[in-house]
Amino acid sequence: MSTPAANDIVVNEPNRWRLESPGARGWTRTARPGAPNKYFIVSADCHANEPSSLWADRIDQKYKDRVPRVITDDKGVQWRISEGHRPDRLRLSDLEGEDMARQKAGADPRDRLRDQDRDGVDAEVVFPNK
Incomplete structure (x- = not known):
């Protein structure tokens, strides 16, 4: 078994539910990045950790x-x-797999924007933690 590359997301059993989806059957538009009929997607529950x-x-x-x-x-x-x-x-707590990737996704603004582009997110609302 090969070790995943740094950018690979390993979905372990506790995160398997995240892959379950009812699908897009019947949708007239898509969430896929780059598609001409893509929905405008806003992430509306992001939290920022202020520098200590x-x-x-x-x-x-x-x-x-x-x-x-x-x-x-x-x-x-x-x-x-x-x-x-x-x-x-x-x-x-020890994080692994997708939880670790998700935790790291918000640490650097450039990485966050790259992840949003990959996921098809067009805008984001960011809340402070305290």
């Missing part, structure tokens, strides 16, 4: 203690601290 230093690098010194941050407690557990919210424990 977004506020700390830009805020006046007197407000630094109010900036959202990540701390590590004496047991090595990481917590996200944000004023007005309870501390939120960071939980890291």
Whole structure:
């Protein structure tokens, strides 16, 4: 068995459901990129992770203690601290297959645009996470 190339998406069993589709029977148009009768497709539930230093690098010194941050407690557990919210424990999970590809897809704007072109997405609405 060969190892998949870096750009290949391996669909494992937990992600098999993503390939199931009722099909496009009866549609007068298509979602296929480049087709003359393609639907205009908008991705409407994208979330952006702000850089971790977004506020700390830009805020006046007197407000630094109010900036959202990540701390590590004496047991090595990481917590996200944000004023007005309870501390939120960071939980890291191992990703594989399509989940890993999906996670990486939003890390670089050029890669994101390439993925959208491949998927036939014409526009996207992006929401901040906090």
